[in-house]
Amino acid sequence: MSAVSYADVGGVNVSTWHYIDGARVPSPDSFPVLSPIDQREIAQVASGTAAEVSLAVSAAEAAFDDWAALGARGRAEYLYRLADLIDANVESLAIVECEDAGMMLRPLRAYVAAFGAVNFRAFADMALAQTETGWSYNGSKVRVQRMPAGPVGIITSWNAPIVISTWKLAPALAAGCTVVLKPSEWAPLTCSMIADLAGEAGIPAGVLNVVQGLGREVGEALAADERLTRLSFTGSSRTGRAVGQTAANNMVPCTIEAGGKSPLVVFADADLDAAAKTAAFQYDDAGQMCIAGSRLLVEESVAAEFLTLLGKHTDAHVVGNPRDPETTVPPLIHPDHLARVSGFVERAVAQGDTLLRGGRSLGGLLYEPTLIKPRSNDAEIVQEEVFGPVLTIQTFSDEDEAVRLANSTRYGLAGMVFTRSADRAERVGRAIRSGIVWVNAFNLRDASAPFGGRGMSGVGREGGQYALDFYSDLKALYIKEDTTYED
The missing domain is CATH 3.40.309.10 (Aldehyde Dehydrogenase; Chain A, domain 2)
Known part of the structure; x- marks a missing residue:
């Protein structure tokens, strides 16, 4: 039986259905979300399948051309509005993340939940600052142009869902990609809230989609969808290896942020x-x-x-x-x-x-x-x-x-x-x-610096220009310098 459309989590109403093409979408089945605080059920969440994944990827595909055509400035306006809404809803986000993921409420209120807004503003700013590089070569002008890669899949972990999901969503959206996000089934609720805030910010339908469900169903179906142009994953090394193998089968570039033993x-x-x-x-x-x-x-x-x-x-x-x-x-x-x-x-x-x-x-x-x-x-x-x-x-x-x-x-x-x-x-x-x-320090994180690991800790880098590059296709455009144009 499908989950009810909303759950009361610490006094905050949170949608428990998927967010696909700008609307809330139910599923026939649901799964329970238990609070780590007391192992009490706090929500029954719609449990997606390959069908919902396909629907979400189709929505992202349909929305891509218009979102890409907005350019960095047009997209930044939406992302700044989303950042403002996250700031305005820090208290609700903090309460839900505490109940859902068991994270400490005091730092969530003080600064952790606000990192979502920081991420969206930072990557919007970085995308706006990008310029084409160019030079002359053998009688031609050469320019390096950026093209948004297309619809992308993002799979996030249960620790720090707000921080990790926005760390990935922000550069993807700023670069001009559309997104299907799969949050962890152990802590999916604040990702659902971010989807609602994106809708409130006016981000067009299909640009950001959230499909909830179990990793072996939704995660595997998302990673295997051949219409995606990029995959970004945070989670265990074992699951990251499986995601990387699936991406390789489809010739899809991926970033994998996996385990650590630092x-x-x-x-x-x-x-x-x-x-x-x-x-x-x-x-x-x-x-x-x-x-x-x-x-x-x-x-x-x-x-x-x-x-x-x-x-x-x-x-x-x-x-x-x-x-x-x-x-x-x-x-x-x-x-x-x-x-x-x-x-x-x-x-x-x-x-x-x-x-x-x-x-x-x-x-x-x-x-x-x-x-x-x-x-x-x-x-x-x-x-x-x-x-x-x-x-x-x-x-x-x-x-x-x-x-x-x-x-x-x-x-x-x-x-x-x-x-x-x-x-x-x-x-x-x-x-x-x-x-x-x-x-002589720990956990300093500059959004413009690279983040990622080597070996079993992962593949690729997130953060700053490295993330914007990942979500872009680069093109070398050669124009013969002595060409005469009629227009």
Whole structure:
């Protein structure tokens, strides 16, 4: 039976049907959305199939020519209006994202939900700033022109749905593409709200479509649709690999932002308290951050002092209800994910790794901050992404060993280096093989900078000009210089 058209989520009415061609569309079946806070059902959401995906892609295809023809300035007017509406609805978006994804309400209200507006304004500005490049070659004028790629598919994850979905939607729409968005079935509701705000902003029907449903039905059907010109995915490495294979079959360029197992490297000359505070911050959002520095690598001579400081900052965490402004470690997203996280810890202990703190479920979907000293660098807990409040700690003797350990996994999304040496910061920052390295900092994100990873962390780059390039086809136009034209 189809879901009802709206659900009351924390006092906010949220549409539970698909958004296709500017209208709400039901499905015969629905799936429940459970709040991570108390595992209570908060909505029954329309469960799409290949039929709804096809309908949405057809709508995106039909809307593409007119949207592309608007040019960067015409599209920017719509995106600025959408950004204004997101700003005006931050409170509602924050409440729903807290209930739906279990994210902490205080930062959602303060700045996280507003990142959606930041993304739309930033990419509209960047698209407006683009200019054609040109030169003379062998008697001809050469110009490089940009063409919007066409209808695109976007598949997003359940952690930080507002931030991640708008991070992808904004450059796609700014570049002139039309979009079919598939949100995660574990946290789809704020993506539905963004679709309504897009309609309120006047974005034409078919330009932005949202199809909800299970990954094995909607995600697979979207990735396989031959009419799409681009695919962008954020999620697990395993699913990202499948999406990439499907895209390759259709000769469709894709970006894949997948897992991370990032190193946080602390040298003896670092501000140890700042490093330990940043390390403890990796437990925020229950460690459900792809960029989290989950592998602590600390120089041997300061390891004991660092552990003491880390303990102090970890003790300051509050595990609890994300509605509570004091909470810093909210629940995990889903019972299946809790089982995954606890399974990693249980296997680590069984295999001989040392549990230094934590390692217990605290009821519901809460899991306490956990620190493990692995028996070796080959341990599963070191090499595989846990995506929970679980860190490992290892020591190194010199800079070469620090770099070797930092680069010793299949992942390469992010890294952190703490040192007071400018020379070392430059050397190690360059030597760590990942898409992002922060020195004496964490989670600085400039919309104009590239974002993405290597290895099992993904393919391609998002952000800035790199994203606009991805959603565009480039054309070299040669015009013979001595041609006489009658008009």
